[in-house]
Amino acid sequence: MAAVPEGVLPLPYGERDLAELLGDGWKELLVRGYRWVLFGRLMDSRFLGLQRQGRVGFYGPATGHEALNVGCALLLREEDWVFPGLREQLLALVRGLDLQAYVHHLFGNGLDPSLGRQMPCHPTGRPVAYVSMASTVGTQIVQAAGSAYAQKFRNDPGATVAFFGDGATSTSDFHAGMNLAGVYQLPVLFVCANNQWAISVPVRRQTAVPVLAEKSKAYGIPGERIDGTDFVRVYATLRRAFEDIRAGHGPRMVEALVYRMNPHSSSDDPTRYVPSGWMKEAQAHDPLARLEELMDRLGLLSSEQKEAMRKEIEDQLRRAIAAAEVAQPPTQDTLFRDTLSEAVWPLTEERDTFDRDQGGHFP
Numbered sequence: 001m002a003a004v005p006e007g008v009l010p011l012p013y014g015e016r017d018l019a020e021l022l023g024d025g026w027k028e029l030l031v032r033g034y035r036w037v038l039f040g041r042l043m044d045s046r047f048l049g050l051q052r053q054g055r056v057g058f059y060g061p062a063t064g065h066e067a068l069n070v071g072c073a074l075l076l077r078e079e080d081w082v083f084p085g086l087r088e089q090l091l092a093l094v095r096g097l098d099l100q101a102y103v104h105h106l107f108g109n110g111l112d113p114s115l116g117r118q119m120p121c122h123p124t125g126r127p128v129a130y131v132s133m134a135s136t137v138g139t140q141i142v143q144a145a146g147s148a149y150a151q152k153f154r155n156d157p158g159a160t161v162a163f164f165g166d167g168a169t170s171t172s173d174f175h176a177g178m179n180l181a182g183v184y185q186l187p188v189l190f191v192c193a194n195n196q197w198a199i200s201v202p203v204r205r206q207t208a209v210p211v212l213a214e215k216s217k218a219y220g221i222p223g224e225r226i227d228g229t230d231f232v233r234v235y236a237t238l239r240r241a242f243e244d245i246r247a248g249h250g251p252r253m254v255e256a257l258v259y260r261m262n263p264h265s266s267s268d269d270p271t272r273y274v275p276s277g278w279m280k281e282a283q284a285h286d287p288l289a290r291l292e293e294l295m296d297r298l299g300l301l302s303s304e305q306k307e308a309m310r311k312e313i314e315d316q317l318r319r320a321i322a323a324a325e326v327a328q329p330p331t332q333d334t335l336f337r338d339t340l341s342e343a344v345w346p347l348t349e350e351r352d353t354f355d356r357d358q359g360g361h362f363p
């Protein structure tokens with residue numbers, strides 16, 4: 001495996017700090033975290049490549065966000081709900097979303113749980129309480145507050161976590177969701193993944209508040225900004241936030257500063273707007289390289305072990321892609337499934353016409 005690139009900012013922790021920040025079992029936690037961060041990195045590279053080859057239609061990478069997604073995922077309990085923003089697929093996988101189901105979804109084939117109806121890279125994760133991602137910026141913030149409202153008033157033991165980007169903090173849904181959560185002291189964690197861009201708009205051009213976590217104060221919610229490319233800091237901060245939320249102290253907001261290391265999505269060309277020097281700064285904050293530097297310093301994984309891990313992940317991805325590529329597209333009759341709880345006119349008429357003509361009207 002290649003050495004950690006020069007210029008990467010080291011994570012400033014020794015063994016004693018790690019035991020304190022991550023708790024007992026910190027070594028296993030770091031190894032597990034590292035594996036998933038690497039998984040996310042390899043997954044992005046593979047699927048962006050497949051999109052460029054025309055084999056999947058769309059992909060939204062989360063390169064640079066991996067430590068945040070993995071750190072949060074490792075803290076969730078089964079009863080918690082996740083309302084993702086635009087880049088938390090990895091979090092769903094860490095939580096146990098079946099990789100094969102996710103890859104079927106990326107291909108939109110007949111084995112895709114959403115039967116090819118969703119935009120690719122917008123997975124739904126019912127078995128892991130991961131609500132379907134909506135591309136509409138910010139809508140999940142109010143939905144998450146609603147979910148936490150239900151949890152509180154049903155005395156459910158779980159919490160809700162909402163992810164959103166820096167751009168989403170300028171939406172009215174951010175205001176509505178934060179306000180509701182603050183007023184009712186709901187068990188919700190708001191995680192702002194501030195990757196410093198809303199597609200081509202830099203953060204300073206879309207809000208006058210330099211630190212986005214400050215916005216939480218307006219709603220009576222404690223908020224803090226952290227370095228979201230530091231796996232240890234992410235885990236330690238979110239752990240404390242969840243402890244507070246689970247103890248009934250109301251909502252929390254964490255702004256995690258990250259660097260977007262890839263295009264906004266496969267439909268974007270950042271060379272048209274990203275200033276020179278951005279990638280150099282981003283690479284210094286690369287969460288994978290930073291974690292790897294720490295692991296190397298602590299001697300937690302040998303190069304052979306890291307190489308074996310990489311190979312195992314690549315094989316896993318290769319197998320899932322091969323199976324998804326040979327799966328058939330959704331059959332036409334699936335058009336009428338899962339639309340309404342009870343089929344009513346005009347759906348019934350359309351379905352009957354379809355049955356009568358055996359799909360003859362369909363190309």
Ligand SMILES: Cc1ncc(C[n+]2csc(CCOP(=O)(O)OP(=O)(O)O)c2C)c(N)n1
Pocket residue numbers: 085086087135136137138164165166167168169193195197198199264
């Ligand atoms: C309501 C709404 N307005 C505009 C868009 C177009 N759009 C898609 S992503 C995006 C930027 C989102 O930026 P941010 O919230 O920072 O999330 P990031 O993509 O950086 O993770 C915009 C404006 C949209 N999908 N929905």
Ligand SMILES: [Mg+2]
Pocket residue numbers: 165166167193194195196197198199
């Ligand atoms: Mg952003």
